[in-house]
Amino acid sequence: MYEFSQKALGTRPSAIREIIKNMNDPSMISFAGGNPAVECFPIEEIKKYSAKILEEQPVRMLLYGTTEGVPSLRESALAFANRYGRISTAEDDIAILTGSQQAMDFTARVFCNEGDTVVAEDPSFVGALNSFRAYGAKTVGVPMEDDGVDIAALEKAFAAVPKPKLFYVIPNFQNPTGLVTSAAKRQVIYDLAVKYDVPVLEDNPYGELRFEGEYIPPIKSLDQKGLVLYCGSFSKILAPGMRLAYIIANREIVEKLVTVKQCSDTHTNSWSQMVCDEWLRHSDTEAHIRAIRRVYERKCRLMLAEMDREFDQRVRYTRPSGGMFLWATLPKGVDMTAFVLEAQRRKVAVVPGSAFLCDEDGSTQCFRLNYSTPSDEDIVKGIGILGGLTREVCAGL
Numbered sequence: 450m451y452e453f454s455q456k457a458l459g460t461r462p463s464a465i466r467e468i469i470k471n472m473n474d475p476s477m478i479s480f481a482g483g484n485p486a487v488e489c490f491p492i493e494e495i496k497k498y499s500a501k502i503l504e505e506q507p508v509r510m511l512l513y514g515t516t517e518g519v520p521s522l523r524e525s526a527l528a529f530a531n532r533y534g535r536i537s538t539a540e541d542d543i544a545i546l547t548g549s550q551q552a553m554d555f556t557a558r559v560f561c562n563e564g565d566t567v568v569a570e571d572p573s574f575v576g577a578l579n580s581f582r583a584y585g586a587k588t589v590g591v592p593m594e595d596d597g598v599d600i601a602a603l604e605k606a607f608a609a610v611p612k613p614k615l616f617y618v619i620p621n622f623q624n625p626t627g628l629v630t631s632a633a634k635r636q637v638i639y640d641l642a643v644k645y646d647v648p649v650l651e652d653n654p655y656g657e658l659r660f661e662g663e664y665i666p667p668i669k670s671l672d673q674k675g676l677v678l679y680c681g682s683f684s685k686i687l688a689p690g691m692r693l694a695y696i697i698a699n700r701e702i703v704e705k706l707v708t709v710k711q712c713s714d715t716h717t718n719s720w721s722q723m724v725c726d727e728w729l730r731h732s733d734t735e736a737h738i739r740a741i742r743r744v745y746e747r748k749c750r751l752m753l754a755e756m757d758r759e760f761d762q763r764v765r766y767t768r769p770s771g772g773m774f775l776w777a778t779l780p781k782g783v784d785m786t787a788f789v790l791e792a793q794r795r796k797v798a799v800v801p802g803s804a805f806l807c808d809e810d811g812s813t814q815c816f817r818l819n820y821s822t823p824s825d826e827d828i829v830k831g832i833g834i835l836g837g838l839t840r841e842v843c844a845g846l
């Protein structure tokens with residue numbers, strides 16, 4: 450009846466829609482979500498700072514603010530991003546965004562024309578891929594290896610004519626695979642970006658959730674040419690409902706993003722920005738981050754231990770050192786979609802890997818599991834059910 454625009458018509462194939470539709474069933478054990486662990490929200494501090502702001506600065510909190518963000522939060526968020534070593538240069542600027550999802554949307558708007566290409570890790574975060582597609586860009590995937598993208602394939606994608614407009618990368622505990630891009634590959638990615646003059650959108654919502662191994666400086670820290678846009682989010686360390694993220698990039702790029710933001714939501718919610726600023730300035734954020742890392746570590750190790758025991762040995766999976774997800778691969782000959790649907794029938798939800806492919810018509814043997822949202826009890830029960838199913842489907846191979 451309505452004549453919706455091509456952009457509004459959406460892009461995902463219906464098979465995936467059907468699977469995802471049933472995931473909100475409350476009787477389902479869900480490993481399909483993407484929420485952080487709710488026990489990690491610093492609720493008391495949020496209450497305290499919120500009451501303080503309401504008491505001391507109600508008018509500032511309730512008025513319109515500047516599009517680029519509350520000045521004090523721009524300062525504290527920049528200091529937070531630079532705390533392990535400088536990642537921004539004197540030519541950079543920072544803008545506060547309404548979640549990092551907004552960074553994908555705005556970056557696509559600022560860089561992409563209809564028919565352009567955006568190169569991304571394959572698989573990658575479907576929310577970002579859909580943002581690029583929504584502006585008419587084609588997503589070209591570069592296969593993931595254990596330490597980041599396949600470099601030869603990346604160079605081939607960068608060298609393509611016409612030149613891609615952007616490379617989208619999640620270097621820490623990637624969604625959906627849980628993998629980390631090594632320091633060596635970060636350097637090569639940056640060198641190739643310079644060689645082929647392709648801007649890099651570095652999305653780092655999970656970097657703080659490292660529970661094993663050493664901090665690896667972001668690609669942005671290598672950038673002297675203004676080619677990297679770095680996006681950090683407070684969704685996983687504070688609370689996603691506060692919708693707070695930030696982007697650090699060359700001043701000229703930030704200016705363009707801010708113009709787009711003005712047309713989109715004018716500015717990010719002042720209340721949550723001011724609460725976050727108080728939290729960054731007055732609470733022991735490092736102690737909080739250390740504590741939540743332990744929660745993620747425990748949940749991840751529990752899920753892995755159960756999978757090690759329950760899954761058919763032919764199923765392979767990543768062993769994350771941080772973040773919220775792990776990525777499992779069924780052996781050849783098993784129908785992944787049928788597996789996911791049968792798991793759902795047995796009341797366990799996982800996300801079919803096809804949802805994360807750059808090529809929407811591509812196929813995969815993989816599925817994604819989330820360990821941050823389910824309770825320990827559900828992890829044990831759900832993995833028991835999934836494990837039984839893996840043994841059944843692999844028995845006939």
Ligand SMILES: Cc1ncc(COP(=O)(O)O)c(C=O)c1O
Pocket residue numbers: 483547548549550551574576619624652654682683684689692693694
């Ligand atoms: C890789 C990645 N980027 C960005 C986001 C969006 O996060 P937010 O908009 O809450 O900052 C997510 C959410 O799950 C994600 O996985």
